[in-house]
Amino acid sequence: MGCQHLEELYELYLLGALDPEDAARVTEHVRRQCPSCCQGLREAALTVYLLCQTTSPARASARADSQQKAELLRRLRVR
Amino acid sequence: MNETAITEDLLVRVRRRDRQALGELYDRYAPSLRGMTLRILTQRDTADRAVQEAFVHLWEAVAPVSSRAAPDGASLDGKQRTSAAAWLTLQARAAALARLRAARGTEAVPELELNGYVVSWLPRTDEVELVDRRRELLQKILHQLPKAQRELLEKLVFEGWRETEIAEKQGEPLAKVKSDLRAAMRFLRHRLRAVMGTWGANI
Numbered sequence: 514m515g516c517q518h519l520e521e522l523y524e525l526y527l528l529g530a531l532d533p534e535d536a537a538r539v540t541e542h543v544r545r546q547c548p549s550c551c552q553g554l555r556e557a558a559l560t561v562y563l564l565c566q567t568t569s570p571a572r573a574s575a576r577a578d579s580q581q582k583a584e585l586l587r588r589l590r591v592r
Numbered sequence: 593m594n595e596t597a598i599t600e601d602l603l604v605r606v607r608r609r610d611r612q613a614l615g616e617l618y619d620r621y622a623p624s625l626r627g628m629t630l631r632i633l634t635q636r637d638t639a640d641r642a643v644q645e646a647f648v649h650l651w652e653a654v655a656p657v658s659s660r661a662a663p664d665g666a667s668l669d670g671k672q673r674t675s676a677a678a679w680l681t682l683q684a685r686a687a688a689l690a691r692l693r694a695a696r697g698t699e700a701v702p703e704l705e706l707n708g709y710v711v712s713w714l715p716r717t718d719e720v721e722l723v724d725r726r727r728e729l730l731q732k733i734l735h736q737l738p739k740a741q742r743e744l745l746e747k748l749v750f751e752g753w754r755e756t757e758i759a760e761k762q763g764e765p766l767a768k769v770k771s772d773l774r775a776a777m778r779f780l781r782h783r784l785r786a787v788m789g790t791w792g793a794n795i
Contacts, residue, residue, distance in 0.1 A: 521774040524781070525755070527713075529689070530748045530773070532756045554713040559788070560780050562678045562715050563723055563730055564749045565685055568631045570623035573640075582618050585644045586611050589651055 516542055516549050523550075523557035528564075596717050599676055607654045618647055621677060625684040631750045632688040642691060646683035650676070674712075675720040682714070689752035698757070719788070726787055733783045741776040744769070 519539055525531050526539045542550040573581065599620070605613030622643055629639040715723070723730065734742065747753045755773060759766040 521778060524777045525748070525773065528748050529752065530754050532754060551713065555715075556781065556785070557777075558678070558713045559715045559719055559723065560777070560784055561749075562675075562681060562720065563780075563784065564734075564745060565628055565681045566624070566723070566727070567731065567734060567749075568627040571627040571630050571639075572623045573626070573636075578619075578622070581622070581640050581644065582615050585618060585647055586615060588644065588648055589611055589614070 516547055516553075519550060520553055523553045524560050524564075527554065527557055527561045596721065599717075600673075603654060603676060606651065614647060614651055617650070617676070621680050622647075624677075625680060628681065628750075629684055629688040632685070632692055632752070638691055639688065642688040643684055645687040646680050649683050649687075650680060653679075673717055674714045675717045677717075677720050678714045685749075692752055698752075722788060729787060730784070733780065733787070736783075737776055737779060741772050741779075744773050745776055748773070 519542060522531060522535055522539055526536060531539070539550065539554075543554070572578075599617070602613045602617050602620075606617065625643045625646060626639055629642040630636065633639045633642065737745070744758065747758055753761065755769050756766060758764075759769040762769070
């Protein structure tokens, strides 16, 4: 399927950083279930996960955390 | 019980609509997610809202009957399954960036919905465990990138800029921005392969 030229786009695709034209090129291969692209995207997803993990965890105070969790659970009840 | 088993057990309970289990997952993952969303949004309130949205999506995604194009709850976690941490990370990032773009009036970028395709690409639990255990080493890899490339990556990951927007914002040729970013990704990809491939990789 000639997707060597797409290899450099996978991480950027997952990050939403490509312009629409480049994104469409990857999407087309995804729709065709290109095995090479799917494998490349699997590897790229790990890189993207790593990049997202470069920040330090941010703990809230026990009170704030409790409030946030309570609000989350309230949101579930509404749905 | 190890971490994977605990999370897997919690997800099974969430699937049975156990809200307390979702609360326990929140306790486990919220600090890490908040660190990221705070970096993106800088304000505690909106950062927390983005984290909440990720968990709301998780609740909906593992529902016994879900109309969302989302992973089957049974496919999350467990050694060979999609990592819940990775899933939540992408959800929280997407939620935070949507807010950021709306706040700055940037055109919304169609988000990569966590549908069946994308979920099948997400790291498995065992891969995420490996990454987490090698975190310091992987941080060193990132710092081996030239500063300019690291800063470009930050703009992508935490500020949600596209290549074209970065070029316009920085007044640089698009070809240069693309070349720098792709070189950075190529470097990371190869180093990550080396680390994931061998435990004793010397970087």
